[in-house]
Amino acid sequence: MTTQTLIGxxxxxxxxxxxxxxxxxxxxNVRIQVKPDGTGVVTDGxxxxxxxxxxxxxxxxxxxxxxxxxxxxxxxxxxxxxLTAHLRNGLAMGANRAIHVVTSDTVQPLTAARAFLKLVExxxxxxxxxxxxxxxDDANQTGQMLAALWNRPQAxxxxxxxxxxxxxxxxxxxDAGLEVIETQLPAVITTDLRLNEPRFIKLPDIMxxxxxxxxxxxxxxxxxxxxxxxxxxxxAAPPKRSxxxxxxxxxxxxxxxxxxxxx
Amino acid sequence: xxxxxxxxxHLDGKLNSSTARAVSAAAAVKPEAIDVLVLSNNAxxxxxxxxxxxxxSRVLTIERPENAHPLAAVLAPxxxxxxxxxxxxxxPSTTFGKDLAPRVAALLGVAQVSDVMSVxxxxxxxxxxxxxxxxxxxxxxxxxxxxATIRTASWATAASGSNNAPVEALNLxxxxxTHTRFVELKQGKSDRPDxxxxxxxxxxxxxxxxxxxxxxxxxxxxxxxxAVGASRAAVDAxxxxxxxxxxxxxxxxxxxxYIAIGISGAIQHLTGIKDAGTIVAINKDAxxxxxxxxxxGLVGDLFKxxxxxxxxxx
Numbered sequence: 001m002t003t004q005t006l007i008g009x010x011x012x013x014x015x016x017x018x019x020x021x022x023x024x025x026x027x028x029n030v031r032i033q034v035k036p037d038g039t040g041v042v043t044d045g046x047x048x049x050x051x052x053x054x055x056x057x058x059x060x061x062x063x064x065x066x067x068x069x070x071x072x073x074x075x076x077x078x079x080x081x082x083l084t085a086h087l088r089n090g091l092a093m094g095a096n097r098a099i100h101v102v103t104s105d106t107v108q109p110l111t112a113a114r115a116f117l118k119l120v121e122x123x124x125x126x127x128x129x130x131x132x133x134x135x136x137d138d139a140n141q142t143g144q145m146l147a148a149l150w151n152r153p154q155a156x157x158x159x160x161x162x163x164x165x166x167x168x169x170x171x172x173x174x175d176a177g178l179e180v181i182e183t184q185l186p187a188v189i190t191t192d193l194r195l196n197e198p199r200f201i202k203l204p205d206i207m208x209x210x211x212x213x214x215x216x217x218x219x220x221x222x223x224x225x226x227x228x229x230x231x232x233x234x235x236a237a238p239p240k241r242s243x244x245x246x247x248x249x250x251x252x253x254x255x256x257x258x259x260x261x262x263x
Numbered sequence: 264x265x266x267x268x269x270x271x272x273h274l275d276g277k278l279n280s281s282t283a284r285a286v287s288a289a290a291a292v293k294p295e296a297i298d299v300l301v302l303s304n305n306a307x308x309x310x311x312x313x314x315x316x317x318x319x320s321r322v323l324t325i326e327r328p329e330n331a332h333p334l335a336a337v338l339a340p341x342x343x344x345x346x347x348x349x350x351x352x353x354x355p356s357t358t359f360g361k362d363l364a365p366r367v368a369a370l371l372g373v374a375q376v377s378d379v380m381s382v383x384x385x386x387x388x389x390x391x392x393x394x395x396x397x398x399x400x401x402x403x404x405x406x407x408x409x410x411a412t413i414r415t416a417s418w419a420t421a422a423s424g425s426n427n428a429p430v431e432a433l434n435l436x437x438x439x440x441t442h443t444r445f446v447e448l449k450q451g452k453s454d455r456p457d458x459x460x461x462x463x464x465x466x467x468x469x470x471x472x473x474x475x476x477x478x479x480x481x482x483x484x485x486x487x488x489x490a491v492g493a494s495r496a497a498v499d500a501x502x503x504x505x506x507x508x509x510x511x512x513x514x515x516x517x518x519x520x521y522i523a524i525g526i527s528g529a530i531q532h533l534t535g536i537k538d539a540g541t542i543v544a545i546n547k548d549a550x551x552x553x554x555x556x557x558x559x560g561l562v563g564d565l566f567k568x569x570x571x572x573x574x575x576x577x
Contacts, residue, residue: 031530032396041397109365110374137392138511139377144335144365153336153443156362159505169446174358175459175514176274177506180446181334187442193495193512194505229374229407234400238391241537244558250571253543253561262463262520262541263487263576 015071016126016185018061019119020095021112021143022075023051024086025136034237041235050089053131056191059198060161061129062094069163070126072096076119078112080104084214091209092201098212103219105226109137113145114224120150125186127168132157132190143190153183156190264295265350265385268323270342271301271313272333272359278312280460281355283420285413286316289353290421291382296320300345300433302338304331310430316421319428325435332445333359339366344435346371346408350385356412356515357459368410376401376411390414394511395534415459416517416538451504455481458507461490464518464539466509467502468494468532470525470546470565474502480524483569486576492516494526510535525565528553545569 026032026041027049033042050058061073075090077083078101087098101115120128133140147154155161155170159178162169163185172179173192219226247253257263267289272279282299289297298321299313306324313322323345329337342363346352352367354360356378368375381389386403388411403409458464465487467480477497484491492509493502509516511531517538524545526532533556536542544557547564554560561568 026393032393034397041393108374110369110372113369133512135394135511138394139375140361141365141368141375141377144362145369145375147336148339148366148369151440153440154362154366156335157358172358173505174362174448175506177448177450177504179448182444182446184442194499229404230376231402232399233387233402236398236400238395238398238537241542241556241558244542244554244556244560246554246560246562248561249563250561250568251575253545253559254572254575256559257520257541257543260541 016069017072017074017123018064018070019116019123019125019128020054020058020061020073020075020090021116021128021130022054022058022077022087022090023131023134024048024077024079024083025051025134028052028135034235038234038236048086050086051131051134053133053135053191053193055093055198056193056195057129057131058090058093058095059196060191061127062199063196064127064161064163074099074123074125076101076116078103078107078115078219087214088209089201091212091214092205093199094205096212098214100214100216101219101222102216103226105219106228107226108228108230109139109141110145110229111224111226112142113149115219115222116142116146117149118222118224120146127163127186128188130188130190132192143188147188150188153187154190155181155183155187157192158189159192159194161189161195265292266296266348267292267294267298267351267353268346268349269297269299270352270354270360270363271299271309272355272357273301273303273309276305276308278309279355279357280420281357281360281415282313283316283423284415284418285353285355286318286421287418288379288382288413289351290318292351292385294351298323300325300342302330302341304328314428314430315423315426317423317426318421319426322428322430323433324430325433329439333363334443334445335363335366336443337439338363339370340437340439341435342367343370344437345433349408351409351411354412356414360412364410364412371408371410373407373410374403376403376409378414379411380414380417394530395537396530414515416515451506455484456488456490458490458492458509459514459516461518463487463489463520464492464509464516465489465522465524466492466494466526467497467524468526469496469500471497471502477502479566479569483573486573489520489522490518494532495529523553523557524569526553527551528556
């Protein structure tokens with residue numbers, strides 16, 4: 001490779017945009033209650049926060065920008081009009097700008113991936129970083145679906161990301177251990193818990209975020225098929241485990257387990 | 264009538280037991296046929312193992328050098344093509360299936376049902392949301408193929424041994440991407456039982472205190488022939504590697520006996536063990552939430568209690 005092409009690659013990287021999915025979900029500390037009539041879970045008056053995996057995605061994008069690997073970080077939210085305050089948090093954390101795709105409907109993963117693809121075509125990012133799953137529907141699908149529709153690489157469940165020479169080297173948390181893969185850019189990365197620890201938002205950053213731009217796009221204007229393909233017909237509370245017994249010492253515990261045939 | 268394609272998971276030339284669990288879920292749909300698809304660079308031994316699983320009609324193989332490692336971007340287009348004529352494509356809800364299945368679903372242009380816990384009909388399934396704090400019933404569009412991942416802890420492994428299904432090689436004309444390259448897999452080598460499929464599991468949490476102290480957990484597990492797991496707190500603190508994490512974002516397991524030692528019982532951990540047969544909790548804090556789900560609880564100092572347990576077991 002000639003020096004010129006190397007410089008060319010580096011130049012391109014410093015111009016790179018990173019698109020970050022930034023979903024608002026019921027806060028992870030909230031104890032979820034299923035409505036008695038089975039039509040949903042109680043969300044009225046419940047605290048909402050950024051999906052924890054999406055905070056990790058945003059943090060990783062900001063670190064790549066701080067390293068000079070990327071130039072611009074854009075947070076994307078899909079949701080109702082009041083999502084603006086949530087996107088302002090992403091801007092306060094450090095994103096350059098936000099895109100708000102406005103819809104009052106529930107958006108399932110395939111629909112979200114199709115919407116992201118439209119934004120990807122417009123913004124031409126070098127990386128899209130999403131949380132591996134949202135802690136509300138726990139689907140774990142959107143990143144993989146976007147990568148498929150975009151016909152680009154995917155590196156899911158990332159615990160380490162290195163970008164150099166137009167490639168991403170990603171360590172992935174898999175059942176067998178840690179898998180390392182190398183992908184060309186652009187690519188989709190989904191974050192696992194140990195990728196980083198997101199920074200806290202400081203007060204001056206909240207003030208600064210007020211002047212950062214949020215582009216608003218009506219979902220309908222994207223031309224995406226949005227009919228829900230999975231119908232949720234019923235919500236139920238999980239079966240409860242019956243109350244157990246307390247034993248007084250090690251000998252009684254062993255006796256109890258032997259009696260059950262477990263030791 | 265339905266026909267189901269089950270994607271085989273394998274590593275180092277051996278079939279993963281998650282495959283036989285996905286077959287159990289497929290059988291619950293009562294289909295006309297269940298075929299298992301093995302994608303590998305060397306499929307024969309894996310296919311022979313799969314052919315023994317009860318209820319399998321055929322084992323299909325796609326043998327290509329590109330299939331040496333389970334890269335979703337490489338496997339998905341082959342599966343999408345092989346899926347023609349099938350009403351359902353099932354994969355286990357392990358990191359392998361979670362990575363791969365949505366890519367297949369998107370190529371087919373269909374929604375995916377994640378983490379199927381029970382089958383209520385050919386297109387109706389139950390699955391957990393909010394870390395298992397709610398169970399929803401979902402209906403997939405009957406006019407489309409169903410792509411689903413199967414929550415392995417909810418399904419027993421299909422019996423194996425009496426079947427001898429035919430093995431057929433598939434030759435598909437699919438151009439594969441070259442944009443993704445496998446570099447390496449770093450595995451913790453262990454002679455202990457596999458955490459995902461073990462009958463007994465002993466897990467340690469933050470209360471264990473250090474990487475060195477975790478030896479106590481390993482020793483006790485070896486004494487009773489158990490696999491070893493850990494809470495997220497213990498993994499985050501660096502006591503043990505990530506593949507030992509049990510919980511919402513780690514492994515979801517269903518052993519007959521689960522012993523949680525020095526684990527407080529955060530919701531995300533409980534999500535990973537709620538299908539266990541008997542849960543035992545040992546913790547010095549009598550108020551720890553783990554005692555709310557434990558079948559048998561013992562309050563006390565683990566460093567004192569574990570030697571006493573070993574002695575009592577004999």
